[in-house]
Amino acid sequence: AQSVSQHNHHVILSEAASLELGCNYSYGGTVNLFWYVQYPGQHLQLLLKYFSGDPLVKGIKGFEAEFIKSKFSFNLRKPSVQWSDTAEYFCAVSQHRDDKIIFGKGTRLHILP
Amino acid sequence: NAGVTQTPKFQVLKTGQSMTLQCAQDMNHNSMYWYRQDPGMGLRLIYYSASEGTTDKGEVPNGYNVSRLNKREFSLRLESAAPSQTSVYFCASSEASYNTGELFFGEGSRLTVL
Numbered sequence: 001a002q003s004v005s006q007h008n009h010h011v012i013l014s015e016a017a018s019l020e021l022g023c024n025y026s027y028g029g030t031v032n033l034f035w036y037v038q039y040p041g042q043h044l045q046l047l048l049k050y051f052s053g054d055p056l057v058k059g060i061k062g063f064e065a066e067f068i069k070s071k072f073s074f075n076l077r078k079p080s081v082q083w084s085d086t087a088e089y090f091c092a093v094s095q096h097r098d099d100k101i102i103f104g105k106g107t108r109l110h111i112l113p
Numbered sequence: 114n115a116g117v118t119q120t121p122k123f124q125v126l127k128t129g130q131s132m133t134l135q136c137a138q139d140m141n142h143n144s145m146y147w148y149r150q151d152p153g154m155g156l157r158l159i160y161y162s163a164s165e166g167t168t169d170k171g172e173v174p175n176g177y178n179v180s181r182l183n184k185r186e187f188s189l190r191l192e193s194a195a196p197s198q199t200s201v202y203f204c205a206s207s208e209a210s211y212n213t214g215e216l217f218f219g220e221g222s223r224l225t226v227l
Contacts, residue, residue: 009153034215043203044156046215090155099144099163099207100171101216105155 002027004093004104012110013081021076021107023091030096033074035065036103038088047089050074061085083113115139119204119219126194126226134189134222136204144207145187146216147171147179149200156203162187194226 007022025031035047048059055067065076074091091104117138126132138145143164148156148171158171162181176198178190187206191198201223205216 006155036216043218043220044205044216045218049215099161100158100169101146101161101207102158102172103148103156105153 002031002093002095002100002102004091004102006089006091006104006107008107009105010108010110012112014112015083016080019076019078019081019085019109021089021091021109023074023076023104024072025074025091025093026072027093027095032094032096033065033067034092034094034101035059035063035074035076036090036092038090038106040087044090047076081109081111083111085109086111117204117206117217117219119202119222122220122222124222124224126191126224128195128226130194131190131192132194132224133191134202134204134224135186136188136219137186138204138206138217139185140206140208140217141184142206142208142217143184145181146205146207147177147187147189148203148205149173150203150221151200159189159202191224194224196226198224199226200224 003026005024033050036044038044050057050067058064088106090106094101120135146161147159157173160179162168165184180188201221204219
């Protein structure tokens with residue numbers, strides 16, 4: 001069965017710092033990969049997704065992620081964070097042609113103004 | 114356009130009581146899901162339904178049952194609630210049968226079991 005590991009449980013950064021959140025998955029076949037964000041008091045919304053093609057995926061609000069198949073990784077990046085990026089970030093994976101979507105435990109990001 | 118609607122938003126139960134969480138989507142999506150969210154545990158998949166008439170177990174199905182009543186509605190039932198089922202429950206839906214689309218979430222249902 002697939003699983004998702006997010007290495008950082010809680011990250012604290014200052015505004016304008018660069019961000020990288022780690023995500024690794026365990027499944028040897030073709031996968032679909034996602035990053036979701038949950039702002040305080042809100043439900044989850046999609047930041048970006050990877051299905052195929054260019055392994056560097058760009059999402060909303062300046063976020064991007066790179067799929068590295070050999071490392072089973074899909075790390076989330078942002079060159080310069082803002083206070084409004086304070087939220088919890090979840091990596092998720094599904095197997096190709098399967099509706100089952102599994103989430104990681106999340107990374108709580110706190111941006112200091 | 115309501116999206117994904119869950120009811121109730123809040124519920125308090127006593128151990129052993131039963132209840133059903135209702136979920137409906139108006140986006141004509143094929144796939145529907147129930148997750149629970151607990152601090153430090155992320156979202157864990159309880160059950161999902163790839164299409165009307167089918168349901169499958171997720172990561173933590175024990176203690177729960179589901180019904181895909183029609184294409185719009187997917188309910189989650191707790192037959193005999195336990196304190197370990199205290200959680201926030203999210204329903205979600207997705208467009209494509211093979212999950213080529215994103216998940217759209219409801220606002221969540223906060224359940225407390227005493």
